[in-house]
Every structure is written in C-alpha cells, then in structure tokens.
Amino acid sequence: MWDGKWTGKISKNNGFKTEPENLQEQLTLSEAQSNGGTKIMGKMSDPLWKNWEKFEYNHKFLNYEVKMVNGMPRVLPLEHTISIHYFSNPKTGETSGYKFK
Amino acid sequence: MENSFLYILYYIEKKIITYEQISLWADRMLFSNKETIPFVLIQLSEAKSLDEQFIILFDEMNCEQLNFSNLNPLYIISYLNCYYQLQNEKVISIINIIFHLKDDINVEKILLQDIYILDDYCDTFLSNVISIEELKKHVHFFFLKYSVKIPDVLQFFF
Numbered sequence: 001m002w003d004g005k006w007t008g009k010i011s012k013n014n015g016f017k018t019e020p021e022n023l024q025e026q027l028t029l030s031e032a033q034s035n036g037g038t039k040i041m042g043k044m045s046d047p048l049w050k051n052w053e054k055f056e057y058n059h060k061f062l063n064y065e066v067k068m069v070n071g072m073p074r075v076l077p078l079e080h081t082i083s084i085h086y087f088s089n090p091k092t093g094e095t096s097g098y099k100f101k
Numbered sequence: 102m103e104n105s106f107l108y109i110l111y112y113i114e115k116k117i118i119t120y121e122q123i124s125l126w127a128d129r130m131l132f133s134n135k136e137t138i139p140f141v142l143i144q145l146s147e148a149k150s151l152d153e154q155f156i157i158l159f160d161e162m163n164c165e166q167l168n169f170s171n172l173n174p175l176y177i178i179s180y181l182n183c184y185y186q187l188q189n190e191k192v193i194s195i196i197n198i199i200f201h202l203k204d205d206i207n208v209e210k211i212l213l214q215d216i217y218i219l220d221d222y223c224d225t226f227l228s229n230v231i232s233i234e235e236l237k238k239h240v241h242f243f244f245l246k247y248s249v250k251i252p253d254v255l256q257f258f259f
Contacts, residue, residue: 015227040217046225067152074156077166081204
C-alpha cells in the first residue's frame with residue numbers, strides 16, 4: 001500500500017526553491033536539517049506525501065538594505081526571516097523535501 | 102497617523118504599494134487635516150521616489166529598527182484582497198506574502214492554521230496536483246473569511 005515517499009519531485013520543480021543561494025540560507029538549511037523545526041501539519045493529503053508530516057524551521061536575521069535618496073545611499077537594518085518547510089515520516093523519522101518558502 | 106506609516110513601510114517592503122499611491126494618500130490626508138498639517142505629509146507628497154518615501158517614514162518612526170508586530174493582519178489581508186482583485190495573475194506571490202505575515206506580525210492560532218493550509222494548496226498546485234482555478238477558489242475563500250472593512254486612514258487607492 002502506497003504510504004508516501006520522496007521522489008525528487010520537489011527538487012526538479014521550478015516552482016520550488018530547494019538550493020540555498022547565500023550564506024544565510026545555507027546556514028538556515030543546515031540548522032533545519034540538524035536541529036529540526038516545528039510540526040505545522042500532520043497526515044498530508046497530497047498523494048506524494050501521504051501520511052508524512054510537514055515541519056517548518058525559521059531563521060530571523062538583520063539584513064542591511066541600501067535605499068538611494070538624491071543619489072546618496074542610506075543603509076537601513078531590516079529584519080528578515082528565512083523559512084524552510086520539509087516533510088518527516090512519523091514512522092521512520094526520515095526527513096525529506098526541504099524547500100525555501 | 103503613526104500607525105498608518107508602519108503599514109505603508111510594510112507595504113513598501115513587500116512591494117505591494119506604489120510611489121503614486123503613497124503620494125495620493127499623503128495629499129488626501131493633507132486635505133483632511135484642517136487644523137494641523139503634519140510636515141511629514143508634505144515631505145511624502147513632495148518625495149521624488151519610493152525609496153525617499155521609505156526613508157521619510159523610517160525617520161519619522163524614530164527607531165533603530167522597524168517593528169511590525171502590532172499591525173492588524175486582517176487589514177493587511179484586506180489590502181491584499183484589493184490588490185488581488187486587480188492583479189490576480191500574481192496569485193502565487195500574494196499567497197507568499199500572506200504566508201510570511203506570521204514572520205513579522207502576531208497572528209492568532211486559527212489564522213495561522215489557515216495560512217498554512219492556503220500555503221499547502223499553493224504547494225499542491227506547484228506540484229501539479231490541483232489546477233490554478235482550484236487554487237484561486239481557495240484564495241477566494243480565504244479572503245472571504247478574513248477580509249474586513251479597512252479604516253479610511255489606511256485606504257490606499259489603487
């Protein structure tokens with residue numbers, strides 16, 4: 001009986017971002033993979049992830065953004081959050097399908 | 102008034118408000134303030150770019166770092182609903198903004214759960230499990246459930 005399994009569909013789907021693009025994202029992905037996140041949904045209805053559970057890991061950091069006024073740059077500290085979602089199999093503890101939100 | 106500035110800053114951050122909208126809003130507020138005219142409204146009205154409007158408002162808040170946590174998520178969702186009515190081809194990016202509300206603003210548990218459910222529909226659409234029409238139906242129901250009347254001072258006409 002089909003019980004859901006990672007098939008690589010996420011990493012091949014252009015709609016999902018699965019690879020980190022900078023150091024902050026790289027750190028967040030490592031943290032999510034080693035520390036684990038919070039369960040946000042149980043028993044997925046998507047046939048690909050049937051009976052898996054969805055987890056979320058968040059990483060907040062200060063990002064310094066440059067705004068230009070009259071040709072002069074102004075640097076402002078603005079808080080950003082990187083969120084990662086992934087699936088976990090409650091029976092085996094296996095995790096998979098990490099993606100940036 | 103100060104609260105309105107925070108909403109504008111949030112909308113600029115999320116790229117869902119334009120320079121023209123802010124200028125028009127500032128002009129409208131200037132006309133409605135008959136007794137005292139806050140200087141910041143004149144500055145906003147005369148600003149030459151969205152970046153300049155952002156800096157004016159940021160300085161007006163007089164803080165080192167912006168804190169959006171006390172904004173009303175329902176006003177933002179209602180604003181997004183108006184935005185969506187005009188730009189429904191941007192459904193994925195609108196769902197993304199709704200999803201990230203929880204990162205910046207205190208949202209109630211029921212709303213948070215509905216945000217996760219909506220985001221999950223978006224994922225199932227991206228996985229080709231449901232159609233765009235079905236996804237839009239869920240977005241429609243979400244807006245129907247959470248849209249409220251926006252106070253006049255927070256009306257940023259498109």
